[in-house]
Amino acid sequence: MEKFAFIIHPLDIEDVGRKFGPLKYLPGPILEGILKMIPPLKVSHITGVRSETGAEAEGWFVGCSLTAKQMLSLPEDQVLAKIIKTAQLAAELGAKIVGLGAFTSVVGDGGITVAKHTPIAVTTGNSYTVYTALEGVRYAANLFELDLERAHVAIIGATGSIGSACARILAPDVKFMTLIGRNQNKLQRLSELILTESGLACKVSLEPNSAISSADIVITVTSAVEGVVDAHALKPGAIVCDVARPRDISKQVAESRDDVLVFEGGVVQVPGDVDFNFNFGFPPGTSYACMAETMLLALEGRYENFSLGKELSLERVREIGQLAQKHGFKLAGLRSFERALDESAILAIRDRIPQKRVSKLA
Ligand SMILES: NC(=O)c1ccc[n+]([C@@H]2O[C@H](COP(=O)([O-])OP(=O)(O)OC[C@H]3O[C@@H](n4cnc5c(N)ncnc54)[C@H](OP(=O)(O)O)[C@@H]3O)[C@@H](O)[C@H]2O)c1
Numbered sequence: 001m002e003k004f005a006f007i008i009h010p011l012d013i014e015d016v017g018r019k020f021g022p023l024k025y026l027p028g029p030i031l032e033g034i035l036k037m038i039p040p041l042k043v044s045h046i047t048g049v050r051s052e053t054g055a056e057a058e059g060w061f062v063g064c065s066l067t068a069k070q071m072l073s074l075p076e077d078q079v080l081a082k083i084i085k086t087a088q089l090a091a092e093l094g095a096k097i098v099g100l101g102a103f104t105s106v107v108g109d110g111g112i113t114v115a116k117h118t119p120i121a122v123t124t125g126n127s128y129t130v131y132t133a134l135e136g137v138r139y140a141a142n143l144f145e146l147d148l149e150r151a152h153v154a155i156i157g158a159t160g161s162i163g164s165a166c167a168r169i170l171a172p173d174v175k176f177m178t179l180i181g182r183n184q185n186k187l188q189r190l191s192e193l194i195l196t197e198s199g200l201a202c203k204v205s206l207e208p209n210s211a212i213s214s215a216d217i218v219i220t221v222t223s224a225v226e227g228v229v230d231a232h233a234l235k236p237g238a239i240v241c242d243v244a245r246p247r248d249i250s251k252q253v254a255e256s257r258d259d260v261l262v263f264e265g266g267v268v269q270v271p272g273d274v275d276f277n278f279n280f281g282f283p284p285g286t287s288y289a290c291m292a293e294t295m296l297l298a299l300e301g302r303y304e305n306f307s308l309g310k311e312l313s314l315e316r317v318r319e320i321g322q323l324a325q326k327h328g329f330k331l332a333g334l335r336s337f338e339r340a341l342d343e344s345a346i347l348a349i350r351d352r353i354p355q356k357r358v359s360k361l362a
Helices: 013-019 021-025 028-037 068-073 076-093 112-116 126-143 161-173 184-198 251-255 289-299 314-327 343-361
Strands: 002-008 041-050 056-063 097-100 121-123 152-156 176-180 203-205 217-220 239-242 261-264 267-269 272-275 286-288 334-336 339-341
Touching: 002 076, 002 289, 013 021, 013 028, 028 068, 041 076, 041 289, 056 076, 056 289, 076 097, 076 112, 097 289, 112 121, 121 289, 126 161, 126 217, 126 239, 126 261, 126 267, 126 289, 126 314, 126 334, 126 343, 152 161, 161 176, 161 184, 161 314, 176 184, 184 203, 261 334, 261 343, 267 289, 286 289, 289 314
Parallel strands: 002 056, 002 097, 097 121, 152 176, 152 217, 176 203, 217 239, 239 261
Antiparallel strands: 041 056, 041 272, 267 286, 334 339
């Protein structure tokens, strides 16, 4: 039996309230103070992961009790120390690899420091997150009958670990690309790299809302703790893949635009009869892609630091996609705000687009 663990943390204070009822009555600052003091904890035992090859794995969710906002605002060494202690707990439980969930891989250097101080292998899960986000985008484009070769793709958070890999992989296949971030120099460096690698000259922008107004596809994957896109900014018929946790697209934005398709990146069907023994808001048997990467590496017996640092290896993104196929992991359709979007729901959005265009002209 192979063994893995995955570090989770509350995305925001409301998340803590949802999971631990009575705590929601405490004022936010007091709750944050309590979270800082809670030591790493075993959250649940994960059973029933069974590959199509017959390999089996079990694991644990281990909790690092800091919100995304705390992870960005507290001193970095303090946050990293807590993540390292949580990874060490994973090792004590018997895991041979630990995945870094949500902001535990965003803070600092993308897991490099954590890996240096952890006795077992560490992975951010970002390679498989990229792979499945792009699978979702291609699937949606196909249903929307959108030809990628003629499409304008905008990537918000393009200079990050996940964003830059998405941009580099998609660049050879699309007509226009806009890279959006917060730092002009980093954006410029990425656009030069993409020009060298694929011959595509990308636009760069520091202004998400104006930069996405003509985008057919938006992949948004920032580490912002609040939404970064306004409802009016999206083009009618846009396909929006929101990989970020917390989300970059708020529910209000998505609800106010019935002519755009907003879905979550990276939702995966796990093979076997998996029981996470913990409700993180997904239907039974499905997980985030970053969790799935950790399981995949365990099933494969690849106890090594696979996805680390802020620059992903595109080769590893392809490799983890192949491993997913081998072990029977696959994209679990598309989901949007705790709801599955089946093909008919997606086609219904597509069918609203021309009417919207007509009413805009009227
Ligand atoms: N769905 C999943 O399975 C999954 C898996 C892993 C991670 N995630 C989520 O993916 C997100 C990104 O992860 P990552 O590892 O790629 O992080 P990262 O390497 O730190 O990159 C984050 C990017 O967002 C940019 N950014 C931050 N705030 C912004 C803002 N207000 N406006 C525009 N750009 C902004 C950063 O710009 P700078 O370069 O200027 O810092 C950077 O380019 C996080 O929300 C994480 O929780 C999801």
